[in-house]
Every structure is written in C-alpha cells, then in structure tokens.
Amino acid sequence: MDLEAPLDCLSGGAEARHAKPSRKHSACRWEIPTRYNFPMPAAFEVRAVFKTFRHWWSRREVCALRNVSFAVQPGTIFGLLGPNGAGKTTLVKIALTIAYPDQGEIRVLGESVRNRSVLRSVGYLPENPRFPAHLTAWQVLRLYGSLSGADTKRVDANAANWLERLDLAGWRDVRVSKFSKGMNERLALAQALVHDPDFIFLDEPTDGLDPPGRREVRAICRELADQGKTIFINSHILAEIELICDRIALMKSGEIVEQGTIVELTSNQSGYELVVGVSNELRNWLHEKMLPFTAVDGHLHIHVPDRTSANSLIDALRAKNVEIDSLNVKKRTLESVFMEKVL
Numbered sequence: 092m093d094l095e096a097p098l099d100c101l102s103g104g105a106e107a108r109h110a111k112p113s114r115k116h117s118a119c120r121w122e123i124p125t126r127y128n129f130p131m132p133a134a135f136e137v138r139a140v141f142k143t144f145r146h147w148w149s150r151r152e153v154c155a156l157r158n159v160s161f162a163v164q165p166g167t168i169f170g171l172l173g174p175n176g177a178g179k180t181t182l183v184k185i186a187l188t189i190a191y192p193d194q195g196e197i198r199v200l201g202e203s204v205r206n207r208s209v210l211r212s213v214g215y216l217p218e219n220p221r222f223p224a225h226l227t228a229w230q231v232l233r234l235y236g237s238l239s240g241a242d243t244k245r246v247d248a249n250a251a252n253w254l255e256r257l258d259l260a261g262w263r264d265v266r267v268s269k270f271s272k273g274m275n276e277r278l279a280l281a282q283a284l285v286h287d288p289d290f291i292f293l294d295e296p297t298d299g300l301d302p303p304g305r306r307e308v309r310a311i312c313r314e315l316a317d318q319g320k321t322i323f324i325n326s327h328i329l330a331e332i333e334l335i336c337d338r339i340a341l342m343k344s345g346e347i348v349e350q351g352t353i354v355e356l357t358s359n360q361s362g363y364e365l366v367v368g369v370s371n372e373l374r375n376w377l378h379e380k381m382l383p384f385t386a387v388d389g390h391l392h393i394h395v396p397d398r399t400s401a402n403s404l405i406d407a408l409r410a411k412n413v414e415i416d417s418l419n420v421k422k423r424t425l426e427s428v429f430m431e432k433v434l
C-alpha cells in the first residue's frame with residue numbers, strides 16, 4: 092500500500108499556491124490586449140482599464156486598477172467582490188467620470204462614458220453616502236433627481252414611491268441630520284433610483300442596514316433586474332453577493348482574478364472527506380502519514396484532495412480494520428473561492 096504518492100499533492104497544492112509571486116502596488120507595466128470578444132450588447136463594458144494614483148507629496152504610486160476587462164449583460168445583477176483596497180470603488184468612480192483612467196475605456200448602456208449624457212440614465216449609491224445636513228429627505232430626492240435632468244413630476248412621483256417603499260414616508264420632511272445610519276443608507280438608495288435609471292451602481296448597498304433592510308434591498312434589486320434594468324454591486328459581504336447576484340467577478344489588488352456565475356465558480360469539488368470513529372492509534376497513524384483531519388463529536392474527519400487519494404486511504408483504513416462511517420464529496424463555497432483567489 093503506497094499512500095505517499097497520491098497524498099503528496101496535499102502539500103504540493105498549497106506550496107504551489109504560496110509559491111506564486113505577488114505583484115506589488117507599483118507602476119503599471121502591463122500591455123493592453125488588442126482584441127476583446129464581449130458578448131453584445133452589454134450594459135456595461137470595461138476595456139483594459141488601468142489607474143494609478145500618485146501621492147502628491149511623496150510621489151509614491153498606488154496601482155488601483157491593472158488591465159481590468161469584463162462585461163455585464165442587461166437585466167442582470169453583477170457583483171464585484173474584493174477585499175478592502177482592491178479597487179472596486181475606483182472602477183465605479185471612473186465609470187461615473189469622477190476619476191479618469193490612465194488607459195482603457197468604459198462603456199455604459201452602449202455609450203462611452205466620455206459622452207457624459209449617458210450618465211443621466213445611471214443611478215449611483217456611493218459608499219458612505221452623505222447629504223447636506225440642512226435638507227429634508229424630500230428635498231434631497233428632489234435635488235438629486237433634478238440634477239439628473241429628469242422631469243420634475245416624474246421625480247416627485249418616484250420620490251414619494253421610494254420613500255414609502257423604503258419605510259421613510261414618515262420622515263419625508265425631517266432634516267437628514269436627524270437620520271440614523273440605516274435611514275441615511277435607505278435614503279441614499281432612494282436617491283440612486285429617483286430618476287428611474289436603467290443602470291444602477293450600488294457601492295456597498297447594505298452597509299449599515301438591519302436584516303429586514305438588507306432583505307428589502309435584495310428584493311428591490313431583483314424587481315429592477317426583472318424590469319430589464321442592470322445592477323452593479325460592489326461588496327465584500329460574500330453572503331449578500333451569493334444571494335443576490337447573477338454573475339460575479341473577484342478583484343484582487345486591482346486585477347480581476349476570477350469571474351462567472353456562483354454555480355460556475357463553486358462547481359469544482361474541493362476534495363473528499365472520510366468520517367471514521369476516533370481512536371488514538373488512528374490519530375497517531377494519521378499524524379505519521381501527515382494527513383489533515385479534524386475531530387468532531389467522537390469522529391475523525393479526514394481530508395483528501397482527490398478521488399485517487401480517497402480510494403488509497405479507504406484501502407489503507409480497511410486493511411487496518413477501521414470502519415468508515417461516511418465518505419463526503421466536498422463542494423467549494425463562495426467563501427472558499429474568495430479565500431483561495433483573493434486573500
């Protein structure tokens with residue numbers, strides 16, 4: 092019985108992952124690919140976007156986006172997932188022309204954002220939204236709605252609807268300085284939707300919301316997508332993204348490292364788990380063979396990376412007269428994909 096060969100890959104996989112050199116936040120030197128095959132027509136297209144921030148005093152460079160390219164289909168909810176500082180907000184700011192790319196192009200609803208008129212059809216919920224403290228909720232919605240150039244009657248009707256829907260109708264004439272964090276967030280969502288946009292950027296939309304509030308935001312997003320609108324969500328809350336998004340992209344240090352539907356990203360198996368009864372002899376043997384295991388409720392859960400290793404382990408355990416309680420195929424979760432690809 093040779094357990095060594097198949098089980099070697101346990102440590103080999105980890106070593107291979109750690110051996111990958113991490114790119115530094117320094118000047119961007121990647122080439123821009125010349126051709127893209129975006130499925131058309133896309134509601135949002137990001138083409139080879141680079142962005143480097145330079146500290147005004149030290150001249151230190153932070154490469155916030157490196158050769159970012161992807162497309163979002165109309166009528167879908169797309170999630171951009173990444174840890175703090177990954178570059179999510181920078182990408183949205185470039186799409187809204189609040190910041191400018193060093194290279195590359197962004198198109199929204201089929202138009203380059205250089206043509207700013209397309210932004211009239213775009214809604215934006217910023218992270219940490221702040222409104223002028225002396226304005227009431229109603230005044231905020233009228234002000235931001237009118238900035239989009241939308242018809243005043245339409246803005247008024249939408250404002251009343253969204254205040255009602257987001258549980259703020261009773262607060263319509265109250266100054267926003269009196270709003271709690273969650274109420275401010277709900278008003279910010281109403282602000283993003285008040286001009287009836289076709290494309291909506293939501294940067295950390297459930298930040299500060301209680302569970303019913305989060306649920307309501309998810310329901311609203313789904314309804315808007317069903318109406319044919321496209322939603323782009325920035326988040327690092329995996330559970331939210333998993334529940335709401337049709338497709339996601341993982342961003343790390345300014346680069347897209349993985350993208351697809353949740354099912355596509357989590358479809359691969361992450362290995363097998365054999366469950367056997369606890370015994371000191373078996374523990375020692377597993378230590379000797381350097382096989383990872385966890386002890387749960389009087390059982391040992393032994394982890395192996397693939398089918399060959401699982402079969403070899405079963406043979407070895409049966410040869411030692413160890414009874415196997417169960418054999419489980421381990422599926423990847425979005426969290427495990429995130430940990431593997433992004434952290």
Ligand SMILES: Nc1ncnc2c1ncn2[C@@H]1O[C@H](COP(=O)(O)OP(=O)(O)OP(=O)(O)O)[C@@H](O)[C@H]1O
Pocket residue numbers: 144145146153154155173174175176177178179180181182218327
């Ligand atoms: N105006 C700026 N000047 C200098 N550096 C900036 C500026 N804006 C962003 N950065 C840097 O760019 C990188 C990406 O920042 P960004 O805000 O896009 O990240 P993020 O993914 O939205 O993070 P978070 O999840 O914390 O919101 C970070 O290293 C940040 O420090």
Ligand SMILES: [Mg+2]
Pocket residue numbers: 179180181218294325
């Ligand atoms: Mg951000």
